[in-house]
Amino acid sequence: MAVGVGSTFCQTLPYSPPQDVVQLAAQGSVEVQQDLLSISMNTTREAADAATVQNQLKAALDAALAEARRTAQPGQMDVRTGNFSLSPRYDRSGKISGWQGSAELVLEGRDFARISAAAGKIQTLTMGNVTFGLSREQRTRVQDQAQAMAIDRFKARALEIAKSFGFAGYTLREVSVNANDQGVSPRPRMMAMEAKAAMSDAPVPVQAGESTVLVTVSGTVQLK
Missing domain, CATH: 3.30.70.2970 (Protein of unknown function (DUF541), domain 2)
Incomplete structure (x- = not known):
């Protein structure tokens, strides 16, 4: 008995990168008084x-x-x-x-x-x-503001780029949102540690600074 064995060959098609795709990013920032x-x-x-x-x-x-x-x-x-x-x-x-x-x-x-x-x-x-820093409530509130600002700027920038290249608009392919805050706290005006006993019940002088909450929206859009 003769047995025939057939083989199937798969041909790999050449990769074709997507056309008319733009990568961009936008930021939104809000300064806020440190409350923690x-x-x-x-x-x-x-x-x-x-x-x-x-x-x-x-x-x-x-x-x-x-x-x-x-x-x-x-x-x-x-x-x-x-x-x-x-x-x-x-x-x-x-x-x-x-x-x-x-x-x-x-x-x-x-x-x-x-x-x-x-x-x-x-x-x-x-x-x-x-x-000094931001409380959870303060950080959430300010991040929402900065995020809305960053998204609006991202959308406006994407539409501006699309029209500059002669397209009517765009569709969103992928996007990422990242947030962080940073701030410099002023050094408290305190007496020397050796004078701690002499301070008695005196409150410790402190003064908060400001934090800048920054949200970055980055991604790619398909021009159309």
Whole structure:
């Protein structure tokens, strides 16, 4: 019996790039006052043994938490613990000569006066970083504005390009939307850390800056 085997050959057609396709991008930006304040307060301790350092840090942090919680309010001033570390110190021979540790408390929210007043009343921790930013609500609202602006500019630019090449309009092929915000926060006018005890209950002077929310719309359009 003879068996015939047939073979099918597929011929690859040459790739033809799409015609009359334009790639472009447009941006929308909105400047807005920063409405979120974050103050980190910390302390460091050293002792011959780890238990002593840990107990000292816990006592300082517990006292600070008790003071901060007096005026805490969700969204206006949230209180949370930050980094907590404990590590040995070594002498020249490589043996443990003592222990050191640090603890951090973070006050964050939209009520600047409440936060700065609470920070001024905390006596067991010293001032660390002070940063400003945008709350989730503020960022969402401003991003929506910047996005609408970027989309309008993208559409206007696409139509302008289409007409410049003699086409009546365009259709959208693909598009991407990216958002980010950036801003420079002024350095708070604070007393030296050594004068912390002398500050008593004085609020910490702070001043927010502005953030620029930028949305970029990029993609390709088919001229028609």
